[in-house]
Amino acid sequence: MIGRRALLAAAAVVALAAVGPFLPAYPLTLLTQxxxxxxxxxxxxxxxxxTGLSSLGHAAYxxxxxxxxxxxxxERQAGLLACLAMGVLLAAATAAVFGxxxxxxxxxxxxxxxxxxxxxIWGLAFRWVSLTKGDNGIAGVPRPVLGPLDLSGPVPFFYxxxxxALVAWAxxxxxxxxxxxxxxxGIRGSETRMRAxxxxxxxxxxxxxxxxxxxxxxxxxxxAYYNGFVSPNDVQLVTSVETLLMVALGGPGTLIGPALGAxxxxxxxxxxxxxxxxxxxxxxxxxxxxxxxAPSGIVGALRxxxx
Amino acid sequence: MTMRRSILLLLLGLGAAALLPASSPAQGxxxxxxxxxxxxxxxxxxxxxxxLVGTEQYLDEIGRTVAGRKIELIVEDTxxxxxxxxxxxxxxxxxxxxxxxTGGLLASTGYALQPFVDSVRVPTTFPVIAADDLTQRKxxxxxxxTGWTTSQPMHPFGEWVAKTLKHKRIVTIGMDYAxxxxxxxxxxxxxxxxxxxxxxxxxxxxxxxxxxxxxxxxRRDSDAVLALFVGRLALQFMKQYExxxxxxxxxxxxxxTTTDESxxxxxxxxxxxxxxxxxYSAAIDTPQNRKFATAFEGKAGKSASYYSEATYTGTRWIxxxxxxxxxxxxxxxxxxxxxxxxxxxxxxRGPIAVDQxxxxxxxxxxxxxxxxxxxxxxxxxxxxxxxxxxxxxxPDEYMKAPLYSxxxxxxxxx
Numbered sequence: 001m002i003g004r005r006a007l008l009a010a011a012a013v014v015a016l017a018a019v020g021p022f023l024p025a026y027p028l029t030l031l032t033q034x035x036x037x038x039x040x041x042x043x044x045x046x047x048x049x050x051t052g053l054s055s056l057g058h059a060a061y062x063x064x065x066x067x068x069x070x071x072x073x074x075e076r077q078a079g080l081l082a083c084l085a086m087g088v089l090l091a092a093a094t095a096a097v098f099g100x101x102x103x104x105x106x107x108x109x110x111x112x113x114x115x116x117x118x119x120x121i122w123g124l125a126f127r128w129v130s131l132t133k134g135d136n137g138i139a140g141v142p143r144p145v146l147g148p149l150d151l152s153g154p155v156p157f158f159y160x161x162x163x164x165a166l167v168a169w170a171x172x173x174x175x176x177x178x179x180x181x182x183x184x185x186g187i188r189g190s191e192t193r194m195r196a197x198x199x200x201x202x203x204x205x206x207x208x209x210x211x212x213x214x215x216x217x218x219x220x221x222x223x224a225y226y227n228g229f230v231s232p233n234d235v236q237l238v239t240s241v242e243t244l245l246m247v248a249l250g251g252p253g254t255l256i257g258p259a260l261g262a263x264x265x266x267x268x269x270x271x272x273x274x275x276x277x278x279x280x281x282x283x284x285x286x287x288x289x290x291x292x293x294a295p296s297g298i299v300g301a302l303r304x305x306x307x
Numbered sequence: 308m309t310m311r312r313s314i315l316l317l318l319l320g321l322g323a324a325a326l327l328p329a330s331s332p333a334q335g336x337x338x339x340x341x342x343x344x345x346x347x348x349x350x351x352x353x354x355x356x357x358x359l360v361g362t363e364q365y366l367d368e369i370g371r372t373v374a375g376r377k378i379e380l381i382v383e384d385t386x387x388x389x390x391x392x393x394x395x396x397x398x399x400x401x402x403x404x405x406x407x408x409t410g411g412l413l414a415s416t417g418y419a420l421q422p423f424v425d426s427v428r429v430p431t432t433f434p435v436i437a438a439d440d441l442t443q444r445k446x447x448x449x450x451x452x453t454g455w456t457t458s459q460p461m462h463p464f465g466e467w468v469a470k471t472l473k474h475k476r477i478v479t480i481g482m483d484y485a486x487x488x489x490x491x492x493x494x495x496x497x498x499x500x501x502x503x504x505x506x507x508x509x510x511x512x513x514x515x516x517x518x519x520x521x522x523x524x525x526r527r528d529s530d531a532v533l534a535l536f537v538g539r540l541a542l543q544f545m546k547q548y549e550x551x552x553x554x555x556x557x558x559x560x561x562x563x564t565t566t567d568e569s570x571x572x573x574x575x576x577x578x579x580x581x582x583x584x585x586x587y588s589a590a591i592d593t594p595q596n597r598k599f600a601t602a603f604e605g606k607a608g609k610s611a612s613y614y615s616e617a618t619y620t621g622t623r624w625i626x627x628x629x630x631x632x633x634x635x636x637x638x639x640x641x642x643x644x645x646x647x648x649x650x651x652x653x654x655x656r657g658p659i660a661v662d663q664x665x666x667x668x669x670x671x672x673x674x675x676x677x678x679x680x681x682x683x684x685x686x687x688x689x690x691x692x693x694x695x696x697x698x699x700x701x702p703d704e705y706m707k708a709p710l711y712s713x714x715x716x717x718x719x720x721x
Contacts, residue, residue, distance in 0.1 A: 126484075136438065136485050
């Protein structure tokens with residue numbers, strides 16, 4: 001099963017990699033964006049799809065990663081590796097603190113706590129003006145250069161993001177099929193039973209939460225490079241909600257599904273809006289359609305049909 | 308497996324089809340393409356509509372033709388977020404190959420677009436975005452601002468309030484973000500330089516639903532209150548200011564958006580008497596403005612606002628520049644130079660030209676809300692011709708001081 005999936009994924013990656021240089025600039029930009037947002041969606045899937053915790057604050061870690069890169073790159077002219085490390089570390093630290101507060105709650109309460117914690121980060125981004133430049137945002141983040149490799153062009157940056165997404169997907173994929181990942185699925189199924197079996201449920205959930213935050217932060221670091229700009233808008237609730245919708249659309253608990261969902265939404269938003277001003281209606285219709293006819297998401301439905 | 312594989316192939320095929328460009332871009336003799344970025348969905352969609360209608364109104368007036376070439380307007384929705392604005396700007400530049408980029412509403416969008424525009428070297432105009440530093444401490448090479456800087460109307464206004472209204476002690480209350488800080492900061496600077504004192508500064512969060520706790524703090528012994536609000540918040544502030552019994556006790560002054568025509572028609576008598584300053588008023592009594600405002604009302608079914616005048620005149624600005632270079636928009640450097648040289652003497656808002664930092668020098672109007680013929684309007688009660696972004700200050704010294712912020716200028720008399 002894993003072998004077949006890896007084969008499919010490899011085929012998709014090769015197809016993307018092959019097609020990249022031949023694409024016009026704008027679709028390539030969108031594809032890059034989809035890859036980055038895809039990392040964020042996959043990271044949310046680790047806790048939403050596999051552990052059964054729906055978070056409304058995932059933009060927080062994404063934002064911490066993005067802000068870390070923006071500040072390091074513009075004020076300290078830090079290089080790619082230092083920025084990446086800082087972004088991921090800070091996102092991990094944020095998730096580690098927030099996890100302590102959030103993991104005690106379940107269901108709606110978990111949703112509300114993560115929402116509130118997400119708003120804390122938004123508030124900091126907005127009000128800590130000396131650090132974040134507040135509402136104006138931080139502009140002028142240069143595209144990264146890695147040693148002799150100049151990643152500033154659209155094509156090299158696309159490959160960099162493709163590689164990053166692939167690594168993130170592989171790592172998270174290994175995580176969810178590991179014994180630890182199976183433990184998470186058990187918790188999703190029945191927390192009490194897992195506790196009775198002797199699993200440390202709290203620790204499992206906490207670790208999953210932090211790992212998820214790490215990958216969200218990783219996505220955020222790429223986002224800062226991609227836009228060259230970070231503002232409180234990237235950290236706000238809408239970003240968290242949109243991520244949640246991407247996971248729901250693609251299929252929670254499938255990992256590749258949320259990435260696909262991210263891709264679909266990025267393209268819907270940017271292609272459909274060219275043809276009609278009512279594109280929000282189409283986006284809304286798509287959500288409703290998926291929830292009615294494929295409650296387990298697109299990939300979930302495809303897998304379900306096969307069984 | 309076959310089922311899934313075929314679906315996957317189908318999806319891949321569809322994806323590939325969607326990626327192919329609809330048509331290859333025409334070079335040379337084709338239409339002149341103008342890309343407009345406006346928030347057409349989301350919280351700012353009403354403003355976005357004003358911007359769009361203003362643009363189309365001018366294009367229709369000139370039959371969508373300049374210097375013998377057709378104009379093609381390509382509109383993109385920014386959703387009011389800078390990241391989306393950037394994506395759409397990339398689309399307009401990379402895919403549509405626009406010759407001129409224009410639009411944008413929020414300060415953050417301006418700062419986000421600036422490095423991008425400078426890197427792709429596409430002549431760009433900002434008809435609305437007012438963030439001070441875009442033409443001061445962080446000027447962009449490829450952007451010409453045809454709108455205004457936030458503090459620009461407030462400089463003469465602060466002086467006028469001190470000298471003409473003879474207010475001594477003023478309380479400010481405003482939205483807690485850059486636009487609010489720059490409005491209040493500009494006012495404070497000239498008001499205090501002319502002998503006034505800001506005795507209290509209150510900042511309200513952007514998502515405030517109830518102003519009572521803030522209104523209760525306002526010092527009742529002050530001579531006036533300066534308020535800066537936008538959109539829905541302006542409507543609510545006005546109502547609550549009256550309900551708190553302040554309207555008849557402490558006169559209300561404000562930044563231009565507090566009584567802008569985009570919100571004024573929805574206000575009641577509570578707004579009457581408020582004095583604000585801006586580079587436009589729909590009630591400016593010139594033939595050009597009457598013509599513009601009447602035509603806009605006919606087209607949009609609502610009052611002309613500063614946003615609609617901004618894109619109306621902004622589009623004319625672009626057209627004048629294109630005319631000046633005989634329609635050869637492919638020469639980007641020439642187009643940019645032409646955009647900087649444009650001078651309009653008879654815009655609805657009055658005469659405009661840009662200074663060496665690409666910011667307009669224009670007339671500032673002090674307006675008082677009055678009810679004329681059953682409708683509220685911003686009656687002009689004082690005008691300041693040819694006001695630049697630095698007002699009477701030396702530009703170099705001005706830019707050495709920090710940008711107006713929450714804490715600058717400091718509140719010395721609080």
